[in-house]
Amino acid sequence: MLTTFDPSIALEGRVIGRVFGRGDLAVRALYPTDVTIRRGEVLVIMGPSGSGKTTLLSILGLVLTPTEGEVLVDGRSVSRATADEMAVLRRDRVGFIFQQFNLLPSLSALENAAIPLLLSGLRRAERISRAMHALEIVGMADKRSATPRLLSGGQQQRVAIARALVNDAPVLLCDEPTASLDGATGRGILATLRELAQSGRAVAIVTHDERVLSFADRLVHVIDGRAQADEAHGHARPAETQSDDIGSSQLQETTL
């Protein structure tokens, strides 16, 4: 089937659904749904615990294979990609930000930020240069030598964002990025994500934190495995119209 490729769509899930288990033990975690993540916007996926929003994020992040439908990256289906091809796509096209930060404890902030580059096989000098740039973007350059245990939660999350940015991934998927942070720090992280979206990245945030809503361009509710767009909240803004919003932010330098 010939479809039209919309270049503003960075990631698209078409009729994606997921059932865990088989037969009588089968549990449907996500009913078939369409989801798109556009460049330059923040998509917020909200829902109570166990509603299926993390399953949706996992499928969009190419971590979990849907039992129905397909995921398209830049308009191309990944449904027949091998595990290693999916890994490479995650490495190069998707940046992950986790609730628990998931930094490797023995590595410094700089080394943690550089891991995707290490997995890409880049030379050490280039790894350091690009990881430093990413840390500068999130304001963590002065903490580059600190290991995670020496950093606050907010600082660890910023290092995690630097790790997500370092490969210049066009899509950032965030799983409860503020859940482990205090209010002020959480707002700072959300502001950073907002600015990253304004610089042209597609950002999806899974959360049940209502504070996030004020940073959202579009909202999807997931309840009992059913995803539904909140049309009242939708005000999608194309990436190219957002350049003026960046202002004096360091995010103007995000070409990695």
Next chain:
Amino acid sequence: MMSTHQRMKSSAEVVRAAKALVIAVAAETAVTIGHFAYGAHIYNDPGRLHVVEPALVFFVVAAAVTALFVWRPGKLVLAVLGLVVTAPYLALFGLFHGAYSHLLKDALFLAGAPDETLEWLFMSPDYVRPDDFVFEASGILGLVAAAVVGYWLLRIFRDWRRPAGDSAGASTQGGPARLVGLALRMLFDAPFKSLGTLVGVVVSVFLMSQQSSLLVGILGRVTSFVNSSGVDIWIASVATESTDATDTVPASKVGAAASTPGVAWAAPVVQGLGRVTRPDGVREYVKVLGVEPPRYAGLPRSLAPGTSPSLLRASGRLFLNWNDRKTFASAEPGDRVEIDGKASVVAGFFQGMDPHSPYYYVYANIDDARALTDFPLDRVTYVAVGVAPGHRVRDVKANLEARIPEVLVRTRDELSAMEERYFLVRTPVGVLFGLGTIVAAVIGAAIVAVTLYSTAVDRARDYGTLKAIGARQKDILQLLLVQAWIFCAVGYVLGMAAFFITKYHLPELHLVSPPQMIVGVAAAAFASCTLASLLAIRRVLLLDPAIVFRT
């Protein structure tokens, strides 16, 4: 996307490579068996035929696993195929036998390396001077065959991988990840577990070294009587299983041997048993060896300072083993020793011979030895033969066998091998030390397996994170294997250091460390650490990266 046509083509390539691999393995098996059979024939050493059975088993196993892989291709079967081909065909027959035991030996020999160096590097009984072109060439041919086997195995590994699809522009190509540093750093996240793993490897390496070293050391002592004398060829009764289980031959064989082409000299050696009375009154068995002046053939080449072979010319004198000096109340030259009520005077001491035997060894002149042990005048135990310069030991041996058919003719290496086999068959020492070595390897592997697996479980979130942010399966495999190999390398160095410290501080253990043992323990440690890491590797490879989204 990859087309069906591409998949079929890939499968056909794998099948073709698998067939070629089986043919190559069969060829290497044939070369190996032919080489050892030829060696058994020309060196009159049936022991070399012991390679035939394992070689056939290796072939059957390799062929069966290859067939299984063609039938049911999968990573596990591929890994097993890699193991059953790499271990015997590439490592053992190719690198160890072809490259080390023949190519290197021949190169050193042609470069003029001294015999002592060659014998040290390529221990008896496996070592023979490279004096037969077909034997040496067929040995090196094994390396060539191994290279062919390796080529086809690599082809299978390469072709088996699905060609990279074009899904959304994804590619598994690109520079390989450099994960050694990351692997090393991750070990420090769980320092106590890492330390435990390391201790396991160190203990395993030390025990493997110590057990195999003791066995090699004992075998060296068992053969020290044969190897320390400088005799090229020994003639003995056909009813000989070892120097402890032999009969006598007519003394006339000495003359017959001496007149054989290629023989520089031939001399009688008699060997009889007596009972020596120690200074503390205890009577023990003593092996009295009689050697004939002026050559004193059969006497160890290494004598204590102040001891000269000619001291045995006078009647009633004998040489004691320097190692037995303490037992004989720190005996000095001039002290009296009584054997079966007949007194002799200690004239000196011999060294370099420490037989692993219940008997003391003493040397006397041949007449005194006969008198001390009531040995018949017209018989001898051995005829010791020296080969004339310019003649090959193998040719002279053949001449002797043709001229004196009713006796057993053995080169020094062959008699040494007989001694070893007799000892290993008649005592449980070989089995005990062999089992000890295997148990040490298994214990080490078990410790490494448990700790690596436990660490993998504890760090599931870290590995899940790595997978989520783009680590491929081969990256994870590399990471875990590197960790196992770091433990192996560090543990090996520390374990061998402990072994050498023990060796030099406890010389009474007679630990020896030939290159084969050092390389063998390294190979065993590498294999056990690699195998031990498989559990952890499997655990992490099967890990769902979605674990990172769970709190």
